[in-house]
Every structure is written in structure tokens, then in C-alpha cells.
Amino acid sequence: MSRDPYELLGVKKDATQKEIQSAFRKLAKKLHPDLNPGDKKTEERFKEISAAYELLSDQEKRGRFDRGEIDMSGAEQAQRHYYRDYASAANAGNPYHNSAGFADFGDSDDIFSSFFSRRARGGEFRAQGQDRHYSMEVDFLDAVNGTKTQIRLPDGPALDLQVPPGTRDGQTLRLRGKGEPGIGGGRSGDALVEIRVRAHRFYVRDGDDIRFDLPITLREAVLGGKVRAPTPSGPVNLTLPPHSNTGKVLRLKGKGVAKKGGGAGDIYISLKIVLPDAPDLHLSEFMTGWTAGEQQDPRKSMGE
Amino acid sequence: MDDLEFRRFLKIDVRALDVWVEQGWLLPQTRDGARDFRDTDVARAQLILDLTRNMGVNDAGVDLIMDLIDQIHGLRGTLREMLAAMEEQDEEVKRRLRGKLDELCGIHGL
Numbered sequence: 001m002s003r004d005p006y007e008l009l010g011v012k013k014d015a016t017q018k019e020i021q022s023a024f025r026k027l028a029k030k031l032h033p034d035l036n037p038g039d040k041k042t043e044e045r046f047k048e049i050s051a052a053y054e055l056l057s058d059q060e061k062r063g064r065f066d067r068g069e070i071d072m073s074g075a076e077q078a079q080r081h082y083y084r085d086y087a088s089a090a091n092a093g094n095p096y097h098n099s100a101g102f103a104d105f106g107d108s109d110d111i112f113s114s115f116f117s118r119r120a121r122g123g124e125f126r127a128q129g130q131d132r133h134y135s136m137e138v139d140f141l142d143a144v145n146g147t148k149t150q151i152r153l154p155d156g157p158a159l160d161l162q163v164p165p166g167t168r169d170g171q172t173l174r175l176r177g178k179g180e181p182g183i184g185g186g187r188s189g190d191a192l193v194e195i196r197v198r199a200h201r202f203y204v205r206d207g208d209d210i211r212f213d214l215p216i217t218l219r220e221a222v223l224g225g226k227v228r229a230p231t232p233s234g235p236v237n238l239t240l241p242p243h244s245n246t247g248k249v250l251r252l253k254g255k256g257v258a259k260k261g262g263g264a265g266d267i268y269i270s271l272k273i274v275l276p277d278a279p280d281l282h283l284s285e286f287m288t289g290w291t292a293g294e295q296q297d298p299r300k301s302m303g304e
Numbered sequence: 305m306d307d308l309e310f311r312r313f314l315k316i317d318v319r320a321l322d323v324w325v326e327q328g329w330l331l332p333q334t335r336d337g338a339r340d341f342r343d344t345d346v347a348r349a350q351l352i353l354d355l356t357r358n359m360g361v362n363d364a365g366v367d368l369i370m371d372l373i374d375q376i377h378g379l380r381g382t383l384r385e386m387l388a389a390m391e392e393q394d395e396e397v398k399r400r401l402r403g404k405l406d407e408l409c410g411i412h413g414l
Contacts, residue, residue, distance in 0.1 A: 025359050032359075034351045035369075037376060053358065083351045086344035087377035088384075095331045096348070098374035102382065116382070 005052030005065070005072055013066075017057065024053040037084040047080075129180035129189035136161070136193050140200035143167040144210070144232045144257050151193060153178075161193060166208070166258035169197040203232065208257045208265025214238075214250075215274040218283075221245065231255055231267055238269070246273045310341040314349050324352060327363070329370050 006013055009023045029035060031046040051072060056062050064070045087094060105116035136151055146165030152158045159175060167173075172194050179189025197205070202212045214229050224242035228235050231252065238250060248271045256265030276283070287293060305313070311321055324330045325339070329352055332339040341349075348370075355361040355369060390401055 021360075028354070028359050032351075032354060034354075034373060037373075037380060050358075080350065081343065081347045083344070083347040083373075084377070086347055087373075088380060094344070094377075096344075096374050096377070097381070098371070098378045099382070101375040101379040 003048065003052075003072060005055050008048050008052040009056065011056075017059070020053070020056050024049060024057070028053075033082040034084050037088065043082070128186045129182040131189040132179040132191045134191060134193045135196055137196045137198055138163055138167065139198055140203060140205070141232055143169075143195065143197040144203075144205070146258075153191070159191070163195065164258075166260065166264075167195055167197070169195070169205070171195050205257065206268075208259050209268060210256050210265070211268045211270065213272045214269045215272050216240065216244065218273055218275060221271070221273045229269060232257075240271075244271055246271055305341050305346075307339050307341075310339075310346070310349070313346065314353060316349075316353070323363070324349070327367060329366060 006015070009020060009027065011020055011023045015023070027049050028046070031042045031049060033039075033043045033046055036042045054061075055065055055072060061070070065072075087096065099116075102116045105113055132153070134151065134153065136149075138147070138149070142149070142163060144166065146167070147163045149161050149163060150158045151161045159178060161173065161175070163173070172192050175191040175193065177188040178191035181188050204211045210232065214227070216227060220227055220240055221244050222242065224240045224244060227238050227240055229238050233255065236252065236255070250269045250271070252267040252269065254264050255267040258264050307318070307321070311318060321330075325332065330341075330345050330348060332341045332345055334340065351373075352366055352370070355366050356363075361369065390398065393401070
């Protein structure tokens with residue numbers, strides 16, 4: 001080690017003791033191996049600046065060095081073990097072991113968090129069992145009205161599953177304690193069943209509302225009258241006003257899907273005029289003589 | 305080493321050593337009713353000396369620094385054990401862990 005101690009500390013030849021001390025402290029904070037436990041390279045440099053500081057901080061030694069009587073090799077330091085070498089050796093046997101740095105990792109009950117909380121508390125290992133995930137198809141009306149069904153787990157007994165009214169497609173039902181068993185007395189995980197709702201022939205779910213098209217005859221459309229319409233909770237009678245056109249929407253308030261917090265959505269029925277299945281001679285004759293029908297232009301709003 | 309050897313080696317007086325032990329910076333073992341210091345205590349004491357003699361840290365600062373250093377070593381030890389445990393997993397699990405870690409690095413811009 002024959003380098004220049006002034007250069008090592010980054011100070012001028014005529015630096016005051018105060019400047020030398022301050023330069024050393026700055027470097028030592030950056031280079032002390034125990035303050036940089038992950039950086040192996042700091043050790044050699046810290047050794048150098050420590051030797052330089054030892055030489056320059058001593059007025060007498062500094063004077064002799066300046067006069068060329070000694071060089072830095074006189075200040076060479078004995079081989080030293082840093083605390084980090086012991087601290088990193090083993091967590092278990094180290095009396096200074098401190099796990100406060102992750103004591104809060106154990107707040108949650110899952111398998112990895114409990115690893116940390118066990119270390120932080122020094123207690124025994126306990127973990128909640130894993131959740132198991134399943135999915136299941138349910139008919140549209142069963143999802144709307146609710147139902148009780150059984151789910152057969154691939155590797156377990158059949159479980160009763162209560163599908164609540166208003167269950168949505170993609171909703172997950174939780175069966176407490178029906179997942180993997182816990183470890184070390186921890187509670188069992190849950191079975192999580194994702195519900196897939198099958199599409200209905202004509203009902204369409206729109207949040208808590210239900211929409212569908214109701215076919216009506218030409219006669220019902222023109223003259224109005226009572227018609228019977230299905231709903232998920234059973235058929236209802238509707239009164240159509242005279243001249244009810246295709247696309248007219250009737251709302252059945254509170255007849256839709258049960259809402260989470262109580263109450264229910266609505267049903268929106270969209271009328272759709274349907275001609276008779278077979279051509280009708282009388283109807284054709286009437287239309288031929290119905291001159292007003294020739295004046296109507298329902299495509300006017302479309303331009304051209 | 306015993307009390308006297310320890311103090312001679314470090315060139316400290318008994319009052320200073322009593323403070324260090326009292327503060328919990330050093331946790332010597334006890335043998336035949338006397339303090340007994342291990343190599344790890346020597347290395348730790350040298351760090352305390354570096355801090356107090358050369359780096360201008362006062363007692364309150366040493367207390368803080370030693371506590372943080374102990375926490376860092378606790379974390380480093382646990383991290384090392386986790387890495388070792390991850391290393392022992394099948395290739396598929398390792399690949400997925402690596403992918404997730406890369407993803408997290410991407411999020412944090414590392």
C-alpha cells in the first residue's frame with residue numbers, strides 16, 4: 001500500500017485536521033463494510049481510507065510522512081473481520097438476530113405470510129389451507145330466482161350449494177371451510193365456486209333488469225287489448241293500448257332481478273309485430289284497397 | 305475472550321463496555337458468572353468504535369444504527385433462505401416466479 005493518503009481521502013496537502021476528518025467521515029459512511037453489508041468491494045477501499053486517516057489524523061505521523069520519513073505502509077492495518085461476516089453466517093445462532101423488519105408481513109393468513117410471522121414471533125408454523133376453485137353452470141332462471149343445488153367436487157363429497165336469487169354470470173360463491181385443510185391447526189381454506197349462467201332462449205339480463213321481445217299480432221298492434229306475457233316469476237297480463245308499434249317498450253317495475261341490497265330491477269318488454277304464419281287472402285285484399293298505406297314512408301328518416 | 309482481554313483488544317475502558325452491554329448493543333454470554341465475548345461480539349464492538357471514534361456518531365446514533373443493521377441482516381438472511389427455497393423448485397415454478405419478478409421490476413421501473 002504505497003498510495004498517497006491525501007489522494008485517498010480526496011483532500012489537499014495543506015488541508016486542516018477538520019477537513020481531513022470530515023472527508024474521512026463522508027467516505028466511511030459510504031464505504032464501511034458493515035454499513036454496506038451487500039457490497040463486497042467496499043472492504044478494500046475502506047481499509048485504504050482507514051489507513052490514510054490513521055496516518056493523517058495524527059499530527060506527528062502526518063509531519064513525518066510530509067517530510068518523507070515514512071510511507072503509508074507504516075499505517076497498514078491488521079486483518080479484520082467485519083460484523084457482517086458473522087451476521088450473515090446464520091440467522092438461527094445469532095443472538096443479534098432481529099426480525100422486526102418483516103414483523104408485519106404475517107398479518108394475512110396465507111401460506112407465505114405465515115412463514116414470516118412465524119419467524120418474527122418465533123412461534124410455530126400455522127397456516128390457513130388453500131382455497132379451491134371450481135366453476136359451475138346454472139340455468140338462467142335458476143340464477144334469477146335462486147336455487148339449491150349440489151356440486152360434486154372432483155376429489156371430495158357432494159356439497160349443497162345455495163345459489164341466491166339474482167346471481168350474476170361470473171359471480172363467485174364461497175363455501176367456508178370446504179377448501180384444503182389447514183396446516184398446524186390453521187383453519188381450512190374455502191371452496192370458491194364461479195357461477196356461469198347459461199343464456200336464455202329469449203330473456204336477456206341487463207344488470208338487475210331483464211329485457212326481451214314480445215311478439216304480438218297485427219290485430220293486437222292495431223286494436224290493442226290484453227295479451228299474456230311470460231316473466232321469470234310467472235306470466236302476467238298486459239294491456240296494450242290501440243296502435244302499439246314494433247319497438248314500443250313496456251316496463252314492468254320491480255319485476256326484474258332481485259338486487260343485492262333488497263328490491264329488484266325492472267322488466268323491459270319490447271313489442272314485435274308478427275304477421276300470420278301463412279299468407280291470408282282477406283288481409284291481402286284489405287291491403288290492396290288500403291290507399292293510405294301507400295302514402296306512408298317509414299324509411300324517410302334514413303335519407304335517400 | 306473474557307472482559308479484560310476484550311477491553312485490551314479494543315482499547316476501551318470498563319465504563320464504556322458497561323454502557324454498550326446495558327444498551328443491548330453487545331450481548332455477551334455468561335460463563336462462571338463473568339462476561340464472555342465471542343468473535344462476533346469483537347467484530348460488532350469494532351463497528352461501534354468506528355462509529356463513535358472515527359465517524360462522530362453519538363450514543364443515540366449508535367443505538368439507531370445497530371438496530372437498523374440488525375434488521376437488515378434479519379431481512380438479508382430471510383431473503384437468502386427464500387432464494388434458496390425458490391432455487392429448489394421445479395423448472396416450471398422457477399420460470400413462473402422469474403416471470404412474475406420481471407413483471408414487478410417492470411412496474412417499478414427497475
